Amino acid sequence: MKKISSSNITKEKHYLNRRFFIKGGVASLLSVIPIKGYSFHNNSDKIKILNLQQKKDKLNSYEEITTYNNFYEFGMGKSDPSSNSNKFKPLPWSVNIEGLVENPGKINLEDLLKNMTIEDRIYRLRCVEGWSMVIPWQGFPLNKLIKKVKPLSSANYVQFETIYRPSEMPGQNTLFAEYRGVLPWPYLEGLRMDEAMHDLTILSTGLYGHDLLNQNGAPLRLVVPWKYGFKSIKSIVAIRFLQKQPETTWSEANPREYGFYSNVNPDVDHPRWSQATERRIGEFKRRNTLMFNGYAEEVSYLYKNMDLRKYY
Amino acid sequence: MKLNLILKVKPLLFILLLAPSIYWFASLYMGKMGINPIEKLIRELGEFSLQLLIITLCITPLSKIKILKNIIILRRMIGLFAFFYVCLHLSTYIIIDHFFNWEYILKDIYKRPFITFGFSAFLLMTPLALTSNNISIKKLSFKLWKKIHTLIYIIAPIAALHYYLLTKADKTEPLIYLIIIFILIFFRIYVYFSKKFSLPR
Numbered sequence: 260m261k262k263i264s265s266s267n268i269t270k271e272k273h274y275l276n277r278r279f280f281i282k283g284g285v286a287s288l289l290s291v292i293p294i295k296g297y298s299f300h301n302n303s304d305k306i307k308i309l310n311l312q313q314k315k316d317k318l319n320s321y322e323e324i325t326t327y328n329n330f331y332e333f334g335m336g337k338s339d340p341s342s343n344s345n346k347f348k349p350l351p352w353s354v355n356i357e358g359l360v361e362n363p364g365k366i367n368l369e370d371l372l373k374n375m376t377i378e379d380r381i382y383r384l385r386c387v388e389g390w391s392m393v394i395p396w397q398g399f400p401l402n403k404l405i406k407k408v409k410p411l412s413s414a415n416y417v418q419f420e421t422i423y424r425p426s427e428m429p430g431q432n433t434l435f436a437e438y439r440g441v442l443p444w445p446y447l448e449g450l451r452m453d454e455a456m457h458d459l460t461i462l463s464t465g466l467y468g469h470d471l472l473n474q475n476g477a478p479l480r481l482v483v484p485w486k487y488g489f490k491s492i493k494s495i496v497a498i499r500f501l502q503k504q505p506e507t508t509w510s511e512a513n514p515r516e517y518g519f520y521s522n523v524n525p526d527v528d529h530p531r532w533s534q535a536t537e538r539r540i541g542e543f544k545r546r547n548t549l550m551f552n553g554y555a556e557e558v559s560y561l562y563k564n565m566d567l568r569k570y571y
Numbered sequence: 572m573k574l575n576l577i578l579k580v581k582p583l584l585f586i587l588l589l590a591p592s593i594y595w596f597a598s599l600y601m602g603k604m605g606i607n608p609i610e611k612l613i614r615e616l617g618e619f620s621l622q623l624l625i626i627t628l629c630i631t632p633l634s635k636i637k638i639l640k641n642i643i644i645l646r647r648m649i650g651l652f653a654f655f656y657v658c659l660h661l662s663t664y665i666i667i668d669h670f671f672n673w674e675y676i677l678k679d680i681y682k683r684p685f686i687t688f689g690f691s692a693f694l695l696m697t698p699l700a701l702t703s704n705n706i707s708i709k710k711l712s713f714k715l716w717k718k719i720h721t722l723i724y725i726i727a728p729i730a731a732l733h734y735y736l737l738t739k740a741d742k743t744e745p746l747i748y749l750i751i752i753f754i755l756i757f758f759r760i761y762v763y764f765s766k767k768f769s770l771p772r
């Protein structure tokens with residue numbers, strides 16, 4: 260882990276002038292519903308940069324990160340989430356803690372954030388489709404929440420659920436969804452307990468010093484940087500502690516192509532396309548995809564004796 | 572439609588069909604092709620060539636309608652434009668997307684069904700494009716020439732399958748193309764057999 264001061268990593272003027280972003284939709288929303296603890300971007304001096312390859316990784320722009328998204332609840336096209344998500348109201352929000360825990364129940368987002376220190380995490384995000392970005396997230400390690408709710412020793416897995424709200428999410432009420440190959444809702448994802456407890460795994464509430472926009476999974480989403488992007492589930496309403504490996508949406512929809520683990524791995528191809536290379540958004544030439552998206556040093560011990568071709 | 576009108580429309584149609592390629596490459600050059608421009612360029616080129624292929628297939632049945640019979644004159648040009656866009660689609664993939672990384676590209680063609688289908692469609696289209704001129708018809712005899720050009724009934728479904736297989740979710744669009752192509756092919760099978768088995772009057 261390298262620690263670099265913020266001035267070393269980016270000249271992105273928007274990031275430096277982060278306050279200018281708090282305008283438009285989110286700003287007005289926040290002015291109507293003033294929420295303590297839901298404005299969390301005041302610790303830029305504590306930026307934690309994990310394994311960025313010196314200057315090889317440049318931050319993607321705010322525009323790139325907020326207008327090129329996969330969030331099928333708002334539509335299948337890359338620009339659909341940014342153009343179809345304005346009806347979605349992320350506040351008020353609460354997360355239901357369920358399953359094998361000592362402290363189950365509803366947690367209000369503001370209450371949750373009151374007790375969390377929001378950190379900056381700059382991570383690469385590699386989409387299973389073969390493109391990638393570098394994103395400055397704000398959030399807190401998932402393990403802090405897990406420790407608070409105290410899972411039982413029998414809890415081996417964690418399942419996450421995205422909100423189901425078809426009145427505000429046009430992608431959730433498409434016609435003939437089954438026949439068209441649209442996903443079943445609500446969207447589900449999962450992690451093994453040790454993956455969930457890993458320090459790199461965060462619950463994010465913001466990016467570029469700005470509360471998450473709807474298209475990026477407002478108000479609370481998972482970020483697991485060594486796995487393909489679809490594992491980083493958005494707009495989470497439930498976190499479930501389970502004994503057995505849970506159902507996850509993509510691997511249920513197409514088990515041959517999407518496994519439970521879905522670790523970034525240049526040597527294990529998706530059946531329909533290679534995973535050896537990727538195009539960093541904003542770059543012309545493709546680059547080679549790195550094992551565990553470049554986080555091998557931090558996470559490879561989790562999969563020490565596992566056949567990653569079998570557990571893809 | 573009068574023959575005269577069709578002949579006047581033809582050069583206009585030429586410019587109209589050429590224009591998208593100029594527009595897309597200019598947009599790419601000016602950085603106005605969106606956040607992931609190369610992927611978008613490949614998609615636009617591919618989808619347009621599939622659409623042109625389908626239009627080419629529509630022309631024969633439409634020309635059976637009396638007032639439209641002269642549109643058959645436009646078929647060759649539209650078909651050649653379909654091939655033109657396929658060439659741009661493929662060369663964008665080879666040159667701009669993978670920058671002549673042959674090892675990677677050959678592996679892609681061999682290993683991934685959707686690319687295998689796409690590449691086969693290109694290969695099968697090549698003889699059609701090369702013989703789309705009057706000299707070839709004369710040299711080959713019309714009968715043989717026509718036989719070669721029935722390849723289009725294999726090319727079109729393969730091309731649509733190429734699109735269907737690469738789509739990750741929401742396969743509506745490729746399905747629509749596939750259905751149109753099957754209707755058009757079914758129409759020809761129907762015509763062929765009804766001619767063959769109808770009794771001479």
